[in-house]
Amino acid sequence: MGRNPIYTKVYNELRYKILSGDLPIGSLLPPERKLAVQLGVSRNTVVRAYTELEAEGLIAGKMGSGRYVEPLPPLTAFSRVDWGSQRYEYLHSSPSHMEELLSITDRYPDTINFAHGDGGRHTIFESGLIEHVKRAAERSPSYFFTSVQGLPELREHLIKWMGFAQISSPDQVCITSGSQEGLYLITTLLARQGDCIITEMPTYFGSLQLFQSLGMQIIPVPLDRDGMRIDVLEGILARSRPRFIYTVPTFHNPTGSTLSLVRRKQLLSISEKYGIPIVEDDAYRHLHLEKEVPPALKEMDIYGNVIYLNTFSKMLFPGLRIGWVAASRPFIQRMARLRELTISTSTLNQFALASFLQDGALRPHLDRVTRQYAKQAERMEAHLRPLRALGLDYEKPDGGFYFWISLPEGMKVRSLMQICHEAGVSITSGDMFLLREAEQPYIRLCYTHENIDQIDAGMSILTRILSHQKEVSR
Ligand code: PMP
Numbered sequence: 027m028g029r030n031p032i033y034t035k036v037y038n039e040l041r042y043k044i045l046s047g048d049l050p051i052g053s054l055l056p057p058e059r060k061l062a063v064q065l066g067v068s069r070n071t072v073v074r075a076y077t078e079l080e081a082e083g084l085i086a087g088k089m090g091s092g093r094y095v096e097p098l099p100p101l102t103a104f105s106r107v108d109w110g111s112q113r114y115e116y117l118h119s120s121p122s123h124m125e126e127l128l129s130i131t132d133r134y135p136d137t138i139n140f141a142h143g144d145g146g147r148h149t150i151f152e153s154g155l156i157e158h159v160k161r162a163a164e165r166s167p168s169y170f171f172t173s174v175q176g177l178p179e180l181r182e183h184l185i186k187w188m189g190f191a192q193i194s195s196p197d198q199v200c201i202t203s204g205s206q207e208g209l210y211l212i213t214t215l216l217a218r219q220g221d222c223i224i225t226e227m228p229t230y231f232g233s234l235q236l237f238q239s240l241g242m243q244i245i246p247v248p249l250d251r252d253g254m255r256i257d258v259l260e261g262i263l264a265r266s267r268p269r270f271i272y273t274v275p276t277f278h279n280p281t282g283s284t285l286s287l288v289r290r291k292q293l294l295s296i297s298e299k300y301g302i303p304i305v306e307d308d309a310y311r312h313l314h315l316e317k318e319v320p321p322a323l324k325e326m327d328i329y330g331n332v333i334y335l336n337t338f339s340k341m342l343f344p345g346l347r348i349g350w351v352a353a354s355r356p357f358i359q360r361m362a363r364l365r366e367l368t369i370s371t372s373t374l375n376q377f378a379l380a381s382f383l384q385d386g387a388l389r390p391h392l393d394r395v396t397r398q399y400a401k402q403a404e405r406m407e408a409h410l411r412p413l414r415a416l417g418l419d420y421e422k423p424d425g426g427f428y429f430w431i432s433l434p435e436g437m438k439v440r441s442l443m444q445i446c447h448e449a450g451v452s453i454t455s456g457d458m459f460l461l462r463e464a465e466q467p468y469i470r471l472c473y474t475h476e477n478i479d480q481i482d483a484g485m486s487i488l489t490r491i492l493s494h495q496k497e498v499s500r
Contacts, residue, residue, distance in 0.1 A: 031074075032067060032071050033067075033071045033072075033074040033075045033078075034075075036061075036065060036067060036071055036072060036075040037074075037075040037078050037079065040055075040075060040079060040085075041079060041082075041084065044079070044084050044085070044095050045084075046107075046109065047108065047109040047110050049095050050095065050110060051095050051096065051097050051098070052094055052095060053094065053095045054092050054093070054094055055076070055085060055092065055093045055094065055095070057092060058072045058073055058076065076093060080093075083096060084096060084098075116240075117239055118219075118238060118239055118240065118241040119238075119239075120234070120235050120238035120239045121235065121238075121458070121462075121463065122235070123231040123232075123234075123235055123458045124231065124232055124235055126458075127141055127142065127231075127454065127458075130142070130447070130452050133447075134447055134450075134452065136450065137447065137450055137451060137452045138450060138451045138452070138476055138480050138483055138484035138487070139452050139472075139475050139476060140451060140452060140453050140454075140471040140472050140473075140475065140476065140484055140488075141452035141453055141454045141470075141472065142452075142472060142475050143279065143340070143427050143428065143472050143474075143475075144339065144340065144343060144344050144427070144472075144474070144475055145313075145340060145341075145342075145343065145395055145399070145427075145474050145475070146474055146475045146476065146477065148395075148398075148477075149342055149343045149391075149395060150342075150343050150345075152391075152394070152395075153342055153343075153382075153387070153391045154382070154387055154391070155342060155346075155378060155379075155382050155387075158378040158379070158381040158382045158385070158387075159374070159375075159378040161378070161381055162374050162375075162377035162378040162381060163374060165377060167373075167377070168373050168374045168377040168378075169373075170373065171369070171371065171373060172371060172373050172376065173362075174362050174365045174366045174369065174371060175196075175197075175199070175200045175201065175358070175361075175362040175365070176199065176200060176201025176202075176350070176371070176376060177201065177373065177376040177377065177380055178196050179380045179384075180201060180376045180377075180379055180380040180383070181196035181199040181201065181350075182196055183380055183383035183384065184199055184350055184352070184383075185198075185199065187383065187388070188322075188324075188334075188336075188352060190322065190324050190325045190334075190352070191325075192324060192325070192327055192330070193324070193334070193352045195355075197355050197358060197359070198352055198353065198354065198355055198358055199350055199351070199352050199358065200350065200351045200358050200361045200362055200365065201348060201349075201350050201371070201376060202348075202349045202350060202351060202365070203347045203348070203349070203370045203371075203372070204337055204339055204344070204347045204348065204349045205307060205309060205335045205336060205337035205339070205349035205350075206232050206236070206349075207349065207370065208335045208337075208349050208350065208351045209232075209233060209236055209272075209305070209307070209335060210236055211351070211361050211364050211365060212270075212305055212333055212335070212351065212361070213236060213237065213240060213242070214240070214364060215357070215360055215361060215364060216269050216270050216303065217240070217242055217269035217270070218240075218241075219240065219241035219242070220241060220242075220243065221242055221243065221268075221269045222242070222243045222244075222245050222266050222267070222268040222269065223237050223242045223243070223244055223245070223268055223269055223270060223271075223272060224244075224245045224246075224247060224259065224262065224268040224270075224271040224272065225237070225244060225245075225246065225247070225271070225272040225273070226246070226247055226248075226249045226253075226254050226273060226274065226278065227246030227247060227248060227249075227459075227460065227461070228280055228281065228456065228459030228460055228468075229272075229274065229278075229279070229459055230274060230279045230280070230307070230459070231458040231459050233272055233307070234459070234460075234461065237272075238461075242269075244461060245262055245266060245268060246461065247259050247262065249278065249281060249283055250283065251283050251421065252283065252284075252285065252286040252288075252289055253273075253275055253278065253283050253284060253285030253286060253289055254273055254275070254285060254289065254293065256289050256292045256293060256296070259271070259293070259296060260296065263296065263300055263302075267300070267302070268302060269302075269303075270302060270303040270304065270305050270333075271293070271297065271302055271303070271304050271305065272305045272307065273285070273293070273304060273305070273306060273307065273323075274307045274308075274309070274310075275290065275293075275306060275308075275322075275323060276308055276310055276311045276319050276320070276322070276425075276426075277310035277311070277313065277314070277319075277423065277424070277425040277426030277427075278426070279309070279310070279426065279427075279428065279459075280428055280430050280454075280456070280459050280468075280470040281430045282421070282423035282424070282425075282426050282428055282429075282430055284319060284320065284424065284425075285320070286320070287320045287321075290320055290321070290323055290326060291326070293323065294323060294326055294327060294328075294331070294332075297331045297332075298328075298329055298331060301331075302331070303331055303332070303333055304323055304327075304331055304332045304333070305332075305333045305335060306322060306323045306324055306332050306333065306334050306335065307335045307336075308322055308324075308334060308335065308336045309335075309336060309337050309339065309340050310340055310425060310426040310427065311336070312341055312392050312396075313340055313341070313392070313395075313396060313399065313425050313426055313427065314396065314424060314425035315396060315399060315400045315403060315423070315424055315425050316400070316424055316425075317424055317425075319425065322334065324352065330353075330354045332353070333351060333352075333353040333357065334351065334352040334353065335349065335350075335351050336349060336350055336352075337349035337350075338379065340427065341388065341391075341392060342379075342391075346375055346379070347372065347375065348372075348375055348376065348379055396425075399427075399473070399474050401478065402473045402474055402476075402477075402478060402481060403422065403423065403429075403473045405473075405478050405481050405482070406429060406471065406473040406481050406485060407422055407429070409481070409482075409485035409486075409488075409489060410429065410431070410485075412489075413489060413492060416434055416492060416493065416496045417433070417434025417435070417496070418431055418432070418433060418434065418492070419431070419432045420432070427472050427473065427474045427475075428470050428471065428472055428473070429470070429471045429473060430456075430468060430470055431468065431469050431470070431471060432467045432468055433467045433468070433469060433492075434467075434496060434499070435467070436499040437467070437492075437495055437496070437499055438465070439455045439456060439457065439465070439466065439467065439468070439469060440455050440457065440463070442455075442469070442491070442492075442495060443455045443469070445491055445495075446487070446488065446491060449487050449490075449491060450484075450487060451484040451487045451488055453469050453470070453471055453488070454469060454470040454471075454472075455468075455469060456468025456469055456470060
């Protein structure tokens with residue numbers, strides 16, 4: 027044994043956890059024998075550590091019910107930061123849906139995943155991007171930082187890719203760590219706690235979580251198959267002045283609807299009339315299955331009111347963490363200043379992507395994957411069609427990644443989601459796309475993440491569960 031007996035290690039670790047608040051007051055400590063097995067030490071070692079902590083007054087045993095963390099002794103002995111009740115004023119409470127979804131594969135590693143919104147593993151391997159990552163790693167400049175606004179050559183490629191007459195110079199573009207960061211920066215620049223933001227409802231849960239966490243008031247506007255209801259929007263604007271209108275006009279997440287050309291014109295003229303910026307989140311534009319899509323709002327924007335947001339998370343894969351914002355120069359300059367505060371720029375990925383775009387590899391990749399996605403959507407629909415007899419309803423999407431499905435009356439969607447997780451298939455409950463958890467009839471299924479065989483397997487499980495649920499809810 028060294029100079030410090032082994033029990034001091036156990037004692038120090040527990041003491042740190044208690045003082046730092048990792049083990050809050052009132053927490054039950056594991057029984058001696060169990061902790062000894064967990065730590066691979068003898069029971070005597072644990073007994074000794076517990077005895078020391080008891081002597082210090084940090085823990086106490088209750089007869090027959092184990093040992094608990096005690097309220098802290100008076101300050102004379104020591105003082106500590108109370109992490110539980112710090113003034114975290116910047117962060118307001120909101121449902122943690124992002125974490126709930128992102129951690130599904132940690133909790134259920136073998137799940138058949140209809141919950142995540144991405145193009146599936148093959149987008150890494152079949153896109154050819156890995157080759158460009160290797161090339162980028164061999165280029166010494168990728169070792170260094172680049173401009174916080176993003177690698178200039180990547181911004182040049184993006185201008186060509188977008189093809190919008192309004193965006194012609196790299197100073198109108200800022201690269202971000204995914205569009206989630208883009209939306210965070212935009213919101214931080216344009217609004218502060220208590221301000222109003224308008225958005226479609228339901229909408230992408232990441233935007234809702236962001237606006238709620240920053241203390242914004244969200245004004246919901248319903249949507250139908252032609253996108254946001256502009257008549258309702260006009261009524262709202264007669265009464266309130268939002269800081270901006272956030273919209274996913276093309277293959278909306280989760281409903282799949284696309285704002286019609288007529289409504290695009292109306293939305294722009296409303297923005298012009300009231301001087302309200304539009305934040306256009308265009309993540310799914312290039313992921314259409316059949317028809318071409320209407321022009322982006324940014325493409326039709328005469329006065330520079332539209333802030334355009336896009337990402338490679340859907341066209342390639344989300345782990346790349348590259349998105350971009352295209353807007354007027356003064357706005358992009360402010361964004362770059364804000365971004366400078368965190369230097370959240372991954373240079374290597376930007377070099378790899380610039381080289382991928384330089385090779386003209388994105389278009390053929392998208393042609394290939396969208397052909398594949400069309401087959402996946404067909405297959406999922408083949409499983410969904412017979413379920414109409416149970417009372418399910420949906421519209422086949424023209425693009426994007428999702429089926430938005432209403433379930434028969436009486437089904438408890440949250441508990442259905444849990445049952446599905448446990449049976450080996452993950453789905454998303456529609457309430458994640460609303461302002462608060464509520465009983466509502468929708469689920470969202472992503473058809474692009476899993477291959478055809480997995481879609482067959484997952485949909486068979488789902489069909490079995492839905493048929494059973496329908497029986498019990500009769
Ligand atoms: N916007 C929309 C509409 C989305 O669906 C998503 C991802 N689900 C994002 C933004 C966030 O994408 P990123 O990975 O680029 O942050």
